[in-house]
Amino acid sequence: MNRIIKIIFLDILKNKIVLAYTLILGLLSWSSFGLEDNSAKGLLTILNVILFTVPLVSILFATIYLYNSSEFIELLLSQPVKRKKIWLSLFLGLSLSMVAAFFIGAGIPLLINAPDRVGIMMVIVGCLISIIFVALAFLSSILTRDKAKGIGIAIMTWLYFALLFDGMVLFLLFQLSDYPIEKAMVAVTALSPIDLARIQILLQLDVSAMMGYTGAIFKDFFGTAMGLIVSFALLCLWIIIPFSISLRKFKNKDL
Amino acid sequence: MIAIKNIYKKFGKLEVLNDVNLTFNKGECIALIGPNGCGKTTLIKSVLGMVIPTKGDILFDQKSILNKYKYRDQIGYMPQIGRYPDYMTVGQIIEMIKKIRNSNEDLDEDLIKAFELEKIFDKQMRTLSGGTTQKVSAILAFLFNPEVLILDEPTAGLDPLASEILKEKIIKEREKGKLILITSHLLSELDDMISQIVFMQDGKVHFHKTIPDLLETTGEQKISKAIASILKKKNTETRNPKLATSL
Numbered sequence: 474m475n476r477i478i479k480i481i482f483l484d485i486l487k488n489k490i491v492l493a494y495t496l497i498l499g500l501l502s503w504s505s506f507g508l509e510d511n512s513a514k515g516l517l518t519i520l521n522v523i524l525f526t527v528p529l530v531s532i533l534f535a536t537i538y539l540y541n542s543s544e545f546i547e548l549l550l551s552q553p554v555k556r557k558k559i560w561l562s563l564f565l566g567l568s569l570s571m572v573a574a575f576f577i578g579a580g581i582p583l584l585i586n587a588p589d590r591v592g593i594m595m596v597i598v599g600c601l602i603s604i605i606f607v608a609l610a611f612l613s614s615i616l617t618r619d620k621a622k623g624i625g626i627a628i629m630t631w632l633y634f635a636l637l638f639d640g641m642v643l644f645l646l647f648q649l650s651d652y653p654i655e656k657a658m659v660a661v662t663a664l665s666p667i668d669l670a671r672i673q674i675l676l677q678l679d680v681s682a683m684m685g686y687t688g689a690i691f692k693d694f695f696g697t698a699m700g701l702i703v704s705f706a707l708l709c710l711w712i713i714i715p716f717s718i719s720l721r722k723f724k725n726k727d728l
Numbered sequence: 729m730i731a732i733k734n735i736y737k738k739f740g741k742l743e744v745l746n747d748v749n750l751t752f753n754k755g756e757c758i759a760l761i762g763p764n765g766c767g768k769t770t771l772i773k774s775v776l777g778m779v780i781p782t783k784g785d786i787l788f789d790q791k792s793i794l795n796k797y798k799y800r801d802q803i804g805y806m807p808q809i810g811r812y813p814d815y816m817t818v819g820q821i822i823e824m825i826k827k828i829r830n831s832n833e834d835l836d837e838d839l840i841k842a843f844e845l846e847k848i849f850d851k852q853m854r855t856l857s858g859g860t861t862q863k864v865s866a867i868l869a870f871l872f873n874p875e876v877l878i879l880d881e882p883t884a885g886l887d888p889l890a891s892e893i894l895k896e897k898i899i900k901e902r903e904k905g906k907l908i909l910i911t912s913h914l915l916s917e918l919d920d921m922i923s924q925i926v927f928m929q930d931g932k933v934h935f936h937k938t939i940p941d942l943l944e945t946t947g948e949q950k951i952s953k954a955i956a957s958i959l960k961k962k963n964t965e966t967r968n969p970k971l972a973t974s975l
Binding site: 476477480484542543544545547548549550551552553554555556724725726727728 | 739773776777778779780795797798799800801803805807811812813814821824825827828829830
């Protein structure tokens, strides 16, 4: 296992896109802390980076990388290597490099400028979001052999979670505002990893008012220790479920 | 050594393999022949576990290969069209496969020397010509001294000198008692290499005969002529125009 992960990890590190991603994250983080005296404002900027840029880059880069390594996968398959091992190594290699890029680019400035609960929480959530979207990339790339289609699915997935899902939640809230749906909304957030991450961090930031209506409802649930554990477990499920579906499909794929 | 039992494979609605039954033993050199798209490569890839059959089983040393991978230790595979990561160099590819196989056995580097591949070790795969890529594939197939060699169109794309080197190597390995499976369209090239012949058509095994047997029944001296005479006979029966042009 380790040999293949090492090969993949080194191959990704050589890729200039990952380097550029790290630099841009670093630039954004350092400048958002540098521009304001108040670190809370810097944190909010980085929050937006975590919620939009990190998922987009993770899912797109991982999808394209998977399509480009189809030759590599084919080569490995004729060797005495387990299919599960190949897929898992690719996943670990990609996750590791995405997490490393996030940690170096955004994690370090976060821990230096906001070395408290919020900063640590943001680093953890950012790493989880990186891995979740790598897992979703695995799912979207196994669904079709066509590279353009696969990348299309990846972008749609990102668009859905980053923008559409929120719109739909708001729409539901307004349409059903006459009914007591607050509790149900807590369950609905579990359907989007980005929403889970956003709520988690905003509650730590204590600016839940900025979230508007949704925020007030969630304070009760996610503010507690139990809520924290549940939401982290949900984030982990968002990694495990897409990846294991893709693994099952990969095991039965013809090459 | 390899037993293929009632293999079926469907790609969507297309039936590529239809109830294929074959047994291959050690020390044999078997040619798989047949028109384009008759399922030769699919059959080979099923043995390698790259294609998963819809139905049926494949035994390697009496053990089923489905969902196994260890048995591939003993197989060297040379694909029809080798696809390699574009930006790796020839040397890196060979190093990588060595690391992945992690074998303690002596490496067989005859072909590296014979093809003079050291010269281009630092070239990237995407810059190589089709024939040179084939040479890399051949080297990787023979490198680990496998018990079974599966060669898919080995000489296609190679220059006459290189294909002669490869043929000599194949004969040498056969004499060591290895099982060799070759698919090819160049019947004239197979003459001095093979001991058995499998003819496939439309996903079915048409016949599986030893060479002496084949020559005897047709009364010909050369494999290519023997096959041609069988096909002619069959052609008048079936009037299949595809067959007349494919060989």
